[in-house]
Amino acid sequence: MKKKKTISLKSPKLRKIRNNLRMLLLEWGTKQLNELFDARDMIERNVEGKIKLDHELASGDIEKIDNLSAQITEIRKIKNASICKCTVCGAPDRDMTYNPIVKEWFCVDCYKLNQDFYKDTDQAYLYP
Numbered sequence: 295m296k297k298k299k300t301i302s303l304k305s306p307k308l309r310k311i312r313n314n315l316r317m318l319l320l321e322w323g324t325k326q327l328n329e330l331f332d333a334r335d336m337i338e339r340n341v342e343g344k345i346k347l348d349h350e351l352a353s354g355d356i357e358k359i360d361n362l363s364a365q366i367t368e369i370r371k372i373k374n375a376s377i378c379k380c381t382v383c384g385a386p387d388r389d390m391t392y393n394p395i396v397k398e399w400f401c402v403d404c405y406k407l408n409q410d411f412y413k414d415t416d417q418a419y420l421y422p
């Protein structure tokens with residue numbers, strides 16, 4: 295998305311549906327992350343829960359760990375860029391504004407706070 299955009303819902307019923315869908319998506323993302331963390335822990339930690347030393351890792355383990363870490367990073371990036379929660383306060387139940395400069399969604403209140411904060415600075419362009 296290239297333009298600033300605010301998505302607001304007035305209907306309480308639609309707001310409830312939107313919020314429930316956001317919560318489902320966020321929970322799904324958290325579940326995916328937890329599965330990836332568990333899979334990575336199974337490879338990189340010993341029975342005491344400590345990170346294995348290099349010589350304790352089996353052949354191919356480093357590649358598996360790197361692959362799982364890359365998947366974790368990607369899901370975190372998707373979650374952070376999604377409209378499901380405010381990038382500042384984490385609220386999942388608010389009307390959201392997309393900031394095309396930082397490419398993230400903010401709740402309307404956090405966007406306004408940032409916009410006011412930067413208004414008279416040389417970084418005002420960050421919050422159009």
Ligand SMILES: [Zn+2]
Nearest residue numbers: 380383401404
């Ligand atoms: Zn917020």
